[in-house]
Amino acid sequence: MPRPPSPAQSPDATMPKRNEETAASRPAGRTSFTSINPPNPIEDDVLARAQAGDHQAFAQLYALHKRRIYSLCLRMVGNIAEAEDLTQEAFLQLHRKIGTFRGDSAFSTWLHRLAINVVLMQLRKKGLSLISLDEAMEPTPEEGPGRSFGAPDLTLTGAIDRLALERAVADLPAGYRLIFILHDVEGFEHNEIASMLDCSIGNSKSQLHKARLKLRDALRKHLPQETQL
Amino acid sequence: MTHPGEMSCAEFQAHLPELIGSGQDMSNHPHLRECELCRALLADLQTIADAARQLFPQEEPPAEIWDKIESALKSEDGKEESLPKSK
Numbered sequence: 678m679p680r681p682p683s684p685a686q687s688p689d690a691t692m693p694k695r696n697e698e699t700a701a702s703r704p705a706g707r708t709s710f711t712s713i714n715p716p717n718p719i720e721d722d723v724l725a726r727a728q729a730g731d732h733q734a735f736a737q738l739y740a741l742h743k744r745r746i747y748s749l750c751l752r753m754v755g756n757i758a759e760a761e762d763l764t765q766e767a768f769l770q771l772h773r774k775i776g777t778f779r780g781d782s783a784f785s786t787w788l789h790r791l792a793i794n795v796v797l798m799q800l801r802k803k804g805l806s807l808i809s810l811d812e813a814m815e816p817t818p819e820e821g822p823g824r825s826f827g828a829p830d831l832t833l834t835g836a837i838d839r840l841a842l843e844r845a846v847a848d849l850p851a852g853y854r855l856i857f858i859l860h861d862v863e864g865f866e867h868n869e870i871a872s873m874l875d876c877s878i879g880n881s882k883s884q885l886h887k888a889r890l891k892l893r894d895a896l897r898k899h900l901p902q903e904t905q906l
Numbered sequence: 907m908t909h910p911g912e913m914s915c916a917e918f919q920a921h922l923p924e925l926i927g928s929g930q931d932m933s934n935h936p937h938l939r940e941c942e943l944c945r946a947l948l949a950d951l952q953t954i955a956d957a958a959r960q961l962f963p964q965e966e967p968p969a970e971i972w973d974k975i976e977s978a979l980k981s982e983d984g985k986e987e988s989l990p991k992s993k
């Protein structure tokens with residue numbers, strides 16, 4: 678049994694300072710993705726007041742981040758009632774720990790890390806997907822090159838069915854799902870994901886790649902034969 | 907080992923996570939220019955990444971969550987400090 682990541686750690690306890698991949702190095706093709714962590718003086722001020730115990734400021738922080746945190750929880754557990762509980766728990770923990778945020782990373786990265794830990798603890802409690810999560814965090818040896826060779830006439834041709842993709846994402850092992858959601862859905866950079874999940878940047882890249890390969894396999898299975906052009 | 911142009915699909919795909927993750931422009935990669943299979947693979951992966959953003963809009967959590975958070979905070983406050991908060 679591989680050593681599980683420790684979800685109970687406080688969010689910044691092991692926060693590495695990895696800044697070699699900054700927003701400036703974001704590839705040109707991805708600029709349509711909304712920037713996740715723009716410098717935001719208003720949020721900085723709200724954050725400082727919330728850290729000082731200002732309840733209204735904390736309410737503002739909730740308003741600023743509730744959608745992303747709730748959506749993350751929802752995608753991870755796939756269940757509305759549970760996602761609501763987890764969102765609530767994440768913000769209660771935020772309230773308890775907000776004084777420990779030191780600004781080593783973007784606040785949203787830190788908050789996501791905290792929320793992810795809440796979700797992971799819940800997944801573990803349910804005994805669900807633990808092994809797959811740990812596996813996904815392990816650097817895996819070569820996964821049989823050639824498994825992604827497919828006939829070129831089976832390409833997805835740009836049109837992906839929404840329901841098929843949602844189903845395929847829901848079927849991913851939890852670890853792959855988490856990285857896919859953080860990177861491709863939420864737009865976090867690999868260095869941010871690595872710091873949230875306590876893994877290396879290379880590991881984040883390779884797990885994302887495997888997640889996309891799995892999704893591709895799943896989506897190709899659903900391609901109607903007639904549309905193979 | 908081999909020249910870049912003679913890279914096999916397996917070798918190329920072994921480098922893909924790093925190539926994609928670093929955001930390099932791969933359109934002039936010698937292997938891609940020659941290999942239809944890997945071009946198709948790359949196009950599919952890009953299609954999936956692009957679709958992710960559009961297909962998963964952020965959801966608005968129900969308003970009751972904040973009410974629950976607030977009441978939980980109040981009862982936590984009550985436990986930690988018996989003095990009423992001066993506002």
Ligand SMILES: [Zn+2]
Pocket residue numbers: 914915916918937941942943944945
């Ligand atoms: Zn090839």
